[in-house]
Amino acid sequence: MKMSRSINIKVSIFLAAIFIIMGAVSTFVFLRNLNIKEISRIQEDNYRIVKALTNELFIDKKVWNFNGAEVKKAQEKFTELYKNITGQNIFLLNIYNKNSIIVASNFFELEGYSADNLGDDEIKNVLITGKQNMIYENLEENHIALYLKNIDPKSKILEIFIPVIIENEAFGVVEAYFITEIKLRQYVISMSVVTGISILVALIFMYIFFYRYIVMPINIIRRATYPVSKGEFSRFIQINQKDEIGYLADDFNRMIKGLNSLSGEITRLKEVGKMKSEFISIVAHQLRTPLSGIKWVIETIFEKKLSHNVSQWLLKIQDLNERMIEIITDFLNAARIEEGKFRYNFENRVDLIEILNKIVDSHLISINKKNINFSFPLKNSSVIIKADVGKLKIVFDNLLDNAIDYTPNNGSVGIKLQKQKDFVIIEVNDTGIGIKKEDMPKLFTRFFRSKEAKSSKTAGSGIGLFVAKDIVKNHNGDILVESEFGKGSKFFVKLPIMGK
16 A cells, blocks of 8 residues: 555656646746747837937937037937836937047946947947947947946847938937846746746645545555455445545445345355365266276177177267266366366477377267368478377367367368467367357356257267366467357467477
């Protein structure tokens, strides 16, 4: 049970980890896309504001004709209007004249510096081309970082350059710097963290609930049901839940009470079954001894000179006696299987073809007597297996005997072999009476004989196929059947083969 609990915990932790990872990946992708969209929005908004303020404040020759005094006023007005519009202070605003010299700046220390002094090539490019430009980069990559304090140099900065064109002449450049404050992204990050923690807490509570009300009760039920498989009906389930699992526990307890009342009857039936097997074994042993004696007497009488009629009667008696011995042998084998006393003596490197040839030879008289068309195309080949020769003879002797007995005169019986990697499949086929579909599931059970089999062959114990299946199973093989009623049957025996 500790192992079961450990597995449940591991599975729950694994599932929780998957949910958390999926949530984290989804949040990362969402924030990344949001970041890109937010930056794009900030750039566009600032660009429109700077361009509009530039056109409003600097597109007048008078502003540029008083040694920078009017430009300074326009620059201050620009800063004030930007704050009124956006609610934020502009980070840096430089106004360059046509000679690339800063004539006004909200950082007065920069006034009088030229673009060449500051290493800013973009100013001259804008003056020459007359085209506005926009740059988005890290602050530490920009020359202006030298003049700033208490600002994270890894902050992203947006630079906007708007040329001042009056009557097709470049009078200067407005250079504006902005620190991109992505407040929405920060808000989403905060919300994601809160949501993630909430999900984790919910998963923990879900696991506790799942383990408390589902896993633990199922483990209790499992511990109670295991003894039932061994025939013990003494353990009841104590679960105080008013749900489906609780109802299941109540049903189980009622079943155990019912089984307890039947346990005495079950024990009695087991004893009866044991006594039946012992009785069959004792009776078979007792009958086999006189029948063997009768067989010896008949063989002794055959050594004498007898009339034709007497010989024929003795042959019939001998045949009936052999049939009785075969039936009793089947009963003994079935009883030994049930008692676990059907011992095996396996030999390595047994030739399966040699076993089949001997069995075929023992049935030649019956084959010829019924004028059966018999085929065994691989009788001169060799297939090496590990087997108990005596037990395997019982299997194929039974299959071939049934094929001959249930096939009418002038019919066909055959044995085929097919090798498949590590196995050989032996097919015993006939054109006999066949087997009905409804009889197929009972074919390998004890004492079963179909009505058609009883009418076609009165003698028989109904145990031969039961014994054959057990023998094949103990050889690590399998036995199957295909049949069509009125047209014949095919029995397939699959056995492992040995390498060279």
